[in-house]
Amino acid sequence: MNTPVKEDRTAGDRLTRYPKHIREDWFGRVYVYLCVALMVVTIFSIVWFIASKGLNPFVSGAIGIPDLLLGHVWKPEGEPPLFGALPFLAGSASVSFIAAAIAAPFGFCAAVFMTQIAPKLGRTVLQPAIELLAGIPSVVYGFVGLSVIVPFLRDNFPGQGFGILAGAIVLSIMILPTVTSIATDALSTLPAGLREGSFALGATRWQTIYRLILPTTLPSLLTGIVLGISRAFGEALAVQMVIGNAPHVPRSLLESAATLTSIITLEMGNTVGGSLHNNVLWSLALILLLMTFLFVFIVRMLERRAKR
Amino acid sequence: MKKSLVLVLTLIVALTLAACGKSNNEGTASSPSASASESAPASSAAGEALSGTILAAGSTALQPLVEQVATKFMADSKYSGISVTVQGGGSGGGLTQVQAGQVDIGNSDIFAEEKFKDADADKAKELVDHQVAVVAIATVANPKVGVDNLTKQQLVDIFSGKVKNWKEVGGADQKIVIVNRPSSSGTRKTFENLALGGPSQDLPGSIQEDSSGTVKKLVGETPGAIGYLALSYLDDSVKALKYEGADASVENVTTGKYPVWAYEHMYTKGEPTPVVKALIDYILSDEIQKSDVTEMGYIPIGDMKVARDVNGNVTNK
Numbered sequence: 314m315n316t317p318v319k320e321d322r323t324a325g326d327r328l329t330r331y332p333k334h335i336r337e338d339w340f341g342r343v344y345v346y347l348c349v350a351l352m353v354v355t356i357f358s359i360v361w362f363i364a365s366k367g368l369n370p371f372v373s374g375a376i377g378i379p380d381l382l383l384g385h386v387w388k389p390e391g392e393p394p395l396f397g398a399l400p401f402l403a404g405s406a407s408v409s410f411i412a413a414a415i416a417a418p419f420g421f422c423a424a425v426f427m428t429q430i431a432p433k434l435g436r437t438v439l440q441p442a443i444e445l446l447a448g449i450p451s452v453v454y455g456f457v458g459l460s461v462i463v464p465f466l467r468d469n470f471p472g473q474g475f476g477i478l479a480g481a482i483v484l485s486i487m488i489l490p491t492v493t494s495i496a497t498d499a500l501s502t503l504p505a506g507l508r509e510g511s512f513a514l515g516a517t518r519w520q521t522i523y524r525l526i527l528p529t530t531l532p533s534l535l536t537g538i539v540l541g542i543s544r545a546f547g548e549a550l551a552v553q554m555v556i557g558n559a560p561h562v563p564r565s566l567l568e569s570a571a572t573l574t575s576i577i578t579l580e581m582g583n584t585v586g587g588s589l590h591n592n593v594l595w596s597l598a599l600i601l602l603l604m605t606f607l608f609v610f611i612v613r614m615l616e617r618r619a620k621r
Numbered sequence: 622m623k624k625s626l627v628l629v630l631t632l633i634v635a636l637t638l639a640a641c642g643k644s645n646n647e648g649t650a651s652s653p654s655a656s657a658s659e660s661a662p663a664s665s666a667a668g669e670a671l672s673g674t675i676l677a678a679g680s681t682a683l684q685p686l687v688e689q690v691a692t693k694f695m696a697d698s699k700y701s702g703i704s705v706t707v708q709g710g711g712s713g714g715g716l717t718q719v720q721a722g723q724v725d726i727g728n729s730d731i732f733a734e735e736k737f738k739d740a741d742a743d744k745a746k747e748l749v750d751h752q753v754a755v756v757a758i759a760t761v762a763n764p765k766v767g768v769d770n771l772t773k774q775q776l777v778d779i780f781s782g783k784v785k786n787w788k789e790v791g792g793a794d795q796k797i798v799i800v801n802r803p804s805s806s807g808t809r810k811t812f813e814n815l816a817l818g819g820p821s822q823d824l825p826g827s828i829q830e831d832s833s834g835t836v837k838k839l840v841g842e843t844p845g846a847i848g849y850l851a852l853s854y855l856d857d858s859v860k861a862l863k864y865e866g867a868d869a870s871v872e873n874v875t876t877g878k879y880p881v882w883a884y885e886h887m888y889t890k891g892e893p894t895p896v897v898k899a900l901i902d903y904i905l906s907d908e909i910q911k912s913d914v915t916e917m918g919y920i921p922i923g924d925m926k927v928a929r930d931v932n933g934n935v936t937n938k
Contacts, residue, residue, distance in 0.1 A: 390804045390820065459835075464842065473798050473843055475828055558803075558829035569828050579831050582681065583711035583805035590805065 367599030420492030472567035475557030495537030672702025679715015679728030853918015
């Protein structure tokens, strides 16, 4: 009869033994650990899932890695089926790099304008405008590209308007906010004394910008550009709408081409889970994932150099 | 510190297990053929309303029709106990999934025998075909190409890249731009089989789009463009070309004069369960065939005056 009462008391004692703030602290710690652990588990399971699906065609011996990376014929329904992803690798790389090449000067100039030339106007008008660009959904960019850029290219250049150039133009607008905001951050953290010293030595504003500010902030600017390329590499919908999607290495910037992302979105709906065709699309996804890792690695390297 | 770490790990394991358990449950619950066949015979034997779940997957060309009819079907008080889910995945996916018993109905634009060939031929025999509608595909071109009829040979030459300019087939001096579907698309397979008579290549410089809306927009805007669309998508922005002199009209399809049409199949594995049969009969009912089927641009199966078998032989009914 006595024992249950006694046990109750000890349980109550145990609860009140720790003061409230300790218990809160403990609860908070568990909560944070739980969230972090869940995140890590999620990330690793995604990587594991993509890798297990994407490596399947190679493990089963259906195709070799060189066949996929260097083959230039994509004929998944052919006899025998051919899966050469070189056209898509070439397409993805060229749209992203050309997009970055277009966006980089614009981003740098916008950043210089906002921090060095007209900070007030820049912060009140230009910055919100560029941030607005980041919020526009990619399907809208694709639709604008299809309705404005493609007809424009078709009317003014040879070809049908679809191709690497149309994709690169659309992407350059999409990655402009990334490039600009990172460049702006880098420029605004520049010590004021550096600039003033340059002016004191008699340098003009333009000389200061291109002889001093540009070299000093170059690693950060490159970080912005690499992040921009990374985003351009992974963009699917907007590119798919304007690039034309022919599975061939294009002979010019104005000829229909395809990217890794566009071929995945285009074909996944028509393939059956578990089939070779479907698994090869996963291999393409794995390539995309590895490219993203590479970009993250490059950004890390650049940041380390910037700190030195 | 150590204690809390252990606790966290325990929680994670517990959560993971819970998640696994949940997905397992869903797996068994969504194995629809089992649940449908379990509940259906009992209720029909008792003479009551049918109840159960139906999962249909496959052809994206047939999906909008099945979705719309399923909504009506479930709203009907007679079938209120039945719940229907319709998914895409392509004709090939529909056939594979219904064969494997993962779905109750496999929607397809092609005959099962065309998908399961040679070593897999036995798989097709287990499936029962229910033809619910007919879809016709028209060759379309930009209105300014100056051509209104193409022979089969001309089409083959265009889609194989042999003919590169419209003037070679009697039209304006304008480069031909092919707007194709991805090679895995059911619409493309139907067009290749019936209009071209065989598979075609992806030519350099051709454009590929997966949605009919985009294909229509591109063909209408791009000078010299040629593509193909289901009859329901045709309007004035594109020009429907005659095939071997035959207009792509509903009348010509039903009489067999225009050959580029395909059945929309709903395959079941073995004879359908009462619940699934109720849905298929509902789609085949006059009420649906005369309203939804026609309104959505398909041709009612009953209007066809000709029939086509697996080997492509067309006979008068």
